[in-house]
Amino acid sequence: MINKQCQSPAEAVADIFDGATVLVGGFGAAGSPIELIHALIDQGASDLVVVNNNTGSGHVGLAALIEQGRVARMICSFPRTAGSTVFPDKYQAGEIDLELVPQGTLAERIRAGGAGIPAFYTPTSVGTELAEGKETRIFSGREYVMEHGLTADFALIKCSRADRLGNLVYSKTARNFSPVMAMAAKTTIVQADSIVAVGDIDPEVIVTPGVFVDRVVAVSDAQQESALLAAGVSYP
């Protein structure tokens, strides 16, 4: 029988290894899998390459992982957050590398990786410094930049409902990068607000089919980043 359920975030992230590439879902606080990230902090893996649109807020979640010195390189589009200095401080100190990618190119590179597309052409960034050193090509008289698909060892994402087969639905704009990240990782690990019986989610509305998911763990009382920030929490 297929049962992708894990008993705890700690169990779910236990095999993430030093140097792994990890896709982390969420856009700002929406959809951020805080409990999985905190479990990864506890677990100890280091020299990680982390892919997320941002770099976290305050001293919790992704910002805490960075603050603990566990991330060697960030691949993201917007590594700044109002009121957060964790990433900028590390970056200015030369303690973390940054690959800056336009947001749509980042999403498309992840989708391409998950879809078996090694490279594609995009008009985004043509003529800018983010295209420097990249191959360009003219199609129908317009210039495009070649970008590569992006795959990863792990994805850590959050959803609202899951079943034991790994079928997922999300909540509002907390969906963001998670469906494409689920496609692009060798091992996709999901924290779900709730795990429901197989068949409880209408086949027409499943956003991420179970084929893209490896582990699900129920986190019924997930913390909200905004509440943690307001309370001034630092993890661990």
Add this chain to the structure above:
Amino acid sequence: MINKQCQSPAEAVADIFDGATVLVGGFGAAGSPIELIHALIDQGASDLVVVNNNTGSGHVGLAALIEQGRVARMICSFPRTAGSTVFPDKYQAGEIDLELVPQGTLAERIRAGGAGIPAFYTPTSVGTELAEGKETRIFSGREYVMEHGLTADFALIKCSRADRLGNLVYSKTARNFSPVMAMAAKTTIVQADSIVAVGDIDPEVIVTPGVFVDRVVAVSDAQQESALLAAGVSYP
């Protein structure tokens, strides 16, 4: 106010012009927009380039459009259907051109066209005659073929429910190519089993957001291709 509703299939397809490229949704009979195709037959446009996974069945729908000599070229993956000789006869007689594309490459080319991606690389067809004359390239030691995005002047698709903004949901495997075709056409024309009030479709379950749709027409008693075939119907 935005109101994409048309009063009839005839009104919806009125401006399809000679030589237009038309994406036609459906996989076999599932999701085939028969009433829109029949309206296009009545309308008279010719020299069409039609993109569909197949070439229709019997003497109705897409097969009838081909039989009437209105299609100059088909772009498809499987131009054969049990019991249908319309396309093969025209093809053997040299009366219609065929661009044969692997099914996944066809779907991805249409999605790329709709997503502003002019070209991408795929492992599909490497080393086969369908890759002959195409550019290939090695990424990470594996060979890939370059394929181009596919866009069109019109798309004709079918859905189960729509609203006046063009938000769509589909029925089961009748979804198939329609969501990506809606993205890739300058003018996307939809026949819907029903048109519901704006807000009646849950924002979480909309498959095709209205931004991809230009016209919707209610066809509440859509014909089933299988029933037409069983009855031996020829259109017109």
Add this chain to the structure above:
Amino acid sequence: MSNPGQEMIGWAREDIARNIALDIPDGSIVNLGIGIPELVAACIPKDREVIFHTENGLLGMGPPPHKGKEDPDLINAGKRYVTTIPGASYFHHADSFAMIRGGHIDICVLGAMQVSQTGDLANWSMGSADATPAVGGAMDLVAGVETIFVATTHCTRDGQPKLVRACTFPLTGVGVVRRIYTDLAVIDVTARSLEVVRLAPGIDFDYVQQRTEAELTMVENPGVEKTA
């Protein structure tokens, strides 16, 4: 003739937003950047239906929620709480940028650090070595959206012109800006020049030119302004 040293008052931020809103046709799909562009939504005339897209996965964005009704799962690209209108839809990031890159968004309104006289836009980086670069979705938007409006103060806080011959800051996109809305004027980017199509009340052409590094022209018949 204006006196170069005398500061005249032009449009307020809300006026700039209203000028833009009036140029957005009924039925448009619009993406709004952060800053003055955010004010545009509230200025759309009541008889026009305009649908707002936010690149983090929502079409049909509504106004900010009432206090106490904020939903952490419902934010916009600026990470502010928003609401939805009837007919809204959610989708993932790759689909959202397929809308942008594929040309399905009609108009995008962005802020600017600099705009060149050929429509180049710089709005993501000062290029200084001690800053952390952050680009977000700006490069995707200017590459994919047909009509790019810029909403900006005419000069920086310390009086430096933002409309320049050539951008000195890193570019967001080349030749992408269609129309510029400042506190002093509405200016089209044409094949020949930056063409002033409208002046703020009490502001004259020379006053605007003096605060603009790029060379401006005046539209021939400013009374018969065509909308973009």
Add this chain to the structure above:
Amino acid sequence: MSNPGQEMIGWAREDIARNIALDIPDGSIVNLGIGIPELVAACIPKDREVIFHTENGLLGMGPPPHKGKEDPDLINAGKRYVTTIPGASYFHHADSFAMIRGGHIDICVLGAMQVSQTGDLANWSMGSADATPAVGGAMDLVAGVETIFVATTHCTRDGQPKLVRACTFPLTGVGVVRRIYTDLAVIDVTARSLEVVRLAPGIDFDYVQQRTEAELTMVENPGVEKTA
């Protein structure tokens, strides 16, 4: 030693399907082609949960519907009526082939016109000028799915070998086949040879080799067969 002229009876179509089904591990995601592969679904041991994908946009395909329960909107890639199991999901064609091309489908079982001794597969065209070529999703499946099983009669109806030194029909994919299940034997494509790992009851190696153009080897210890 078998007599080349004497026709021995091997496995029936259902036996071939059962041989394949027994090699599909619990928890696999499987895509089945048309013909003998379609029979595999019914042969999966009851204690294994195997999920079937059909490339026209369904994961969790169930058995054919009861008569009168056919739904024209619910078909498989062979355009036959099917059902769904609990936990099924629908998706569009680009997402479906992202599953295939992206390596998310574990096993695909396909028919064959020819298989070469290096695992090339030809199953879409006889290459004759008077036929209408049709490829469907076969090239995508062999390019994207890690484990390709072939289910086929050992020879054509007129006795021509299907396991050949080099395919003469147009290729579907190069070096893609992992294991071949025929009415006479189960044969692995290895780096060195086509290796017979199991013979049908009453069939000996020589009998199979006589009906095979490619050179076969016999696995060293056929009693201890490892599953693919």
